[in-house]
Structure formats: structure tokens, C-alpha cells
Amino acid sequence: MIRESLMEVGRINMQMEELRSKGRAEDDQEMLDLSMEKARLLRPCVNLTAEDKVFLARKIERPHIDDFIKALFTDFFEQRGDHLYDDDPAIYGGIARFHGIPVSVVGHRKGHTAEENVAYNFGMAKPEGYRKALRIMDQAEKFGRPIITFIDTPGAFPGIDAEEHGQGEAIARNMARMSSYHVPVISIVTGEGSSGGALALGVCNRLLMLEYAVYSVLSPEGFASILWKDSSRHAEACEIMKLTADDIREANVADEVIPEPLGGGQENPKRLYGSMDMAIEKNLSALMAMSPGELLRDKRRKFRGMQ
Amino acid sequence: MEKEERSLKTVLMTVTRKLAPDYVNCKSCGRRAVRKVWQENMNICPFCGRYQAMSADQRLGLIFDPGSRQDFNSDAGVRDPLNFPGYSEKAKKLEKKTGLKESAVTAFGRINGIRVVAVVLDTRFFMGSMSSIVGEKVTRAVETADREKLPLIIFAASGGARMQEGIHSLMQMAKTSSAVQEFSENGGLYISCLTHPTTGGVTASFATLGDITLAEPGALIGFAGPRVIEQTIGVKLPKGFQRAEYLHKHGFVDRIVKRQELKEVLYDILKLHEDSRGGFAEDIRKGGQG
């Protein structure tokens, strides 16, 4: 488990930040020592287990949709609510420009602090959240804007109101409608993509995954407790579920894996955004060269072929 | 003498057990009735009225005109994409026990003369969970109905995802939803009938995308399981939560239909659509330029 070394790295990052803010020449040697110590601690990250990747995918410091929108897009105009019942803070999105091109962007929202996570319900959406996403995406289809979705959720919210308002129908409707769009759709699993709550934003022409993101039918804890009635068999579940980005690429579900800095995106966000920008640019220009009919058929063929 | 008496007793007991009728215990009221009585009563408890699961054969027998059933894609058996320990063995055991190769049964048949495509998920096979082959059979049934311009009726019943197939199970939700969407765009009629229990990935895909949604009395229908919800929010669930009647009240089910009335209700819906102006709808789909 890389948990301990990454906690140590976190402490070193803070010390380095402090020294940098002082900007004194006499601290140079200490800075050098710290960065060497950090490199030593990150070395085991070249060979991560599935459980390590689940840990990284859920890390609170990991960049989330707010960070991606700031780093990769301009002119962001947030759209709020499903205009039917309510606004769900677990889903975030609107209209923006990517390299100058107007696009619609939407995804699950997670925070970097406990307060933010409570406010965003840890990225667990309710039906009104999925319907908010649908409203954003339907408008993209209407105005011919490409759609980019960011997937990062432990799953759909299991609650009384969520069930009363048709959680199942909301997820199903999103998948059905997404399958019929004629605009380019790119989905990126950036953290944990768990269950139908993830797939509700994932019926796309191209599915990309960050290197340490995971995608699965259910959380490893849920999987272990359903199959073995024992949620403590977490590590075993992570391994057997084949949920890492490489596994999902191997299963022909993901089209491409976007490399991350050693130890995860949070260790060098700028580098991560650079890789994401390149991957989106490449896939978007390929898709934008296709006609509406081709894009529709391409997407239908992709999901028809899912075994 | 004592020994003889004992063996005579054993023989008598064995004979009685063999001659005795096969009983079914009601899971709701606990009373028991002869299996044949249950079956003649469409698997509804003769004492308290609780609905027990129907096999695919019983279900299709209930709605189809005698002799009209024609199965298709019945050879496809379980795939094991993750090489999941013990999964293939369990599937073989279930096949031997139920005669089914997978949970989904797909067939043509007639309902008072009207030809339809029907799908039944049989809960005896992995609780009707969504596997790669279940997704494929449902998708092919939707495509068949589309190609032959027939109405589609699906009897959903599912414990959710087939965990043993991991991400492959999840992707079937997108595959089936996409197929239903295309069928719908082409004007196909889809009647979804939710039976006990319909949960998880099946609820969040084809089961909730019907033009008409029916449900059986008392059926549990939901996305998240009641236990998961209780654990997450730490609140006791309201009475009747996630039951068919509750969904009917909240506007996600059009009608709750008793088994005694099922065939006639289906026929009425089919007939209403058959008599609708199909040609007119076709013109609208072509752009309404005429």
C-alpha cells in the first residue's frame, strides 16, 4: 500500500511550499534534500496494485471537475438545475470554450475539503442531477456543440427522495438520449467511475481514462459485501474486478489511457492538464471531422459491440 | 421384533412421503398448499394473495395463445469474461436445475391473435441479473421487434448487475438503452412489465424506458436496494417503500395489473396502438413535410 509514502509526500510538499514562499537562498540545500526525498518516496509508484489505484482515484487532493474547467476551458458559463424540480450540486456543468470552440461540459462534482464534499454530496447525484446533465447535453445537441463529460462518482445517491423521483428512470433516460446525439461526445473517467451513476454520463464516441482512474460495476466494498458478505476483502475485490484504466482499455471499453505524473495528478497538476488537453484536442478534432450521421452511427456501433 | 417394527415404520414413512403431494410454503403467510393448486392459481398464494415468481415458461404460457410461442436465440449460455472463480460451475449447476442457459428468454408469440416479441427474465437463474448474454438477448429482441415491426413486451425481474462479469455487466445498461431508444425513434411500441423484484442496472436501463409501464401487485421496484438506502441515510424506510403501489402513486407506473387480467390488459393496449394512425406517425417521422 502506497498510502503511507503518499502521506509523507504530502508533508514534504507542504514544507517545500513554505520554503518557496520565504524565497531565501540559504534554504536551497534543504529544498534539494526535500525534493530528493520526495522522488525516493514516489519511486514505488511505478508499480501500483489495483488497490493502490483505487486509493489514488479517491484521493481528496486529486484534481476534480472545477480544476479541469479552470485549467482546460475558457468563458465558462455555469448552468444550474434541471428546470423541472431542483438543482443538484453533485453535478456541475455548462457552456465553455475549448481551444476557442464552444462546447458543453458536465460532470460529477467532488470537493477538496470535507465541507465541499458534504455540499456536493461526494459526487453522488440524484435524479435532478442526471436531468440537469441531460438538459445541458440536450442543448449541446440542439446548438451543435461537442459534449465533454467528466466522470467521478462513488455511484448514484441511495436515498428515499432519489427513489421517489425515479433514480432508475433518470439514469436510463440519460443513456438512451446520449446514444442518439449527433454531436461529438467525449467522456473522461477522472477518478472513480462507479455503477450506473457513472455510466449515466458515459455514453460517448470516445471514452478516455486517467491512468489512475477506475471504472467498475460497483464499488469494491459493495462488490465484496454482495459476493462474499465480507466488505473487508477489499484488496481482493479491487484485483478481481479488473477495474483499472489498463484493464478497462484491455476490455475494449476505454479507448485511451491518459498518463498521469508519478504518484497521481495531484503531484503535478500542470503536467496532468497538459496531457488531458492533448488527448481532448486529438480526439475532438478527429470527431469533428465526422458528419452528424457518422457520429451517431459510430456511437451506436461502439455500444452495440459491448460484450 | 423391535427392530422389525422400526424398519416397517421407516418403509411406511418413505412411502407416505412419496405419495404425499408436493407442497409449497407461502413466504408471506407461511401457510402451505399443494404445488398444483399454487400453479393453477398462477403462483398466487391461495390464502393471502401474495405473488410468487413465475418461471419464463409459466409467464409466456399465461399471455400467449396456445401453440403460438416460438423461441429465438435460446442457445446462448453464460460468458465468463473475468474468469471469475466458481462462476462457470455455478452457471452449469443452475442450467441443470432450471433447464435455462441464461436468465433471459426471448420469443415470438400471439396475444389474442396479435403477434409480438416478448422477453422474460427468469429469477431462478442468478436472480435475473444483467449479464453480457442477458444484455445481448434483450438487445437482439429489441432489434428483432424493430426489424419485424412488432410490439415488444418485456417482463423485467432482476437483482441488478451480474457482479461476476464486472464492467461487462455495466456496459449492457448502455447497450440495451441505446437499442430501446432506436426502436422508439422508429415508432416501435414497448410495454414494460415490472415484476418482483426489479432493481439495480435493469431498473436503470431498459425496464424504465417503456412507452407503457405496468407492474405486478406488491413487486419491489427500485434502483438502490432498501438495505443500502437504510444503511446510507440511517432512517427507517416508509411503509410500502419501493413497492409497485408506491411507484404507481409517485407516477412511475401506469397501471398495476393482476395476473388474472394481464393478457386482456396487454391485448387492450396492443389493440389501441394497432388502431392508432401508424401511417400518420410515419409521415411525422419523415419530417412532416407532406
Ligand SMILES: [Zn+2]
Ligand atoms: Zn400466503
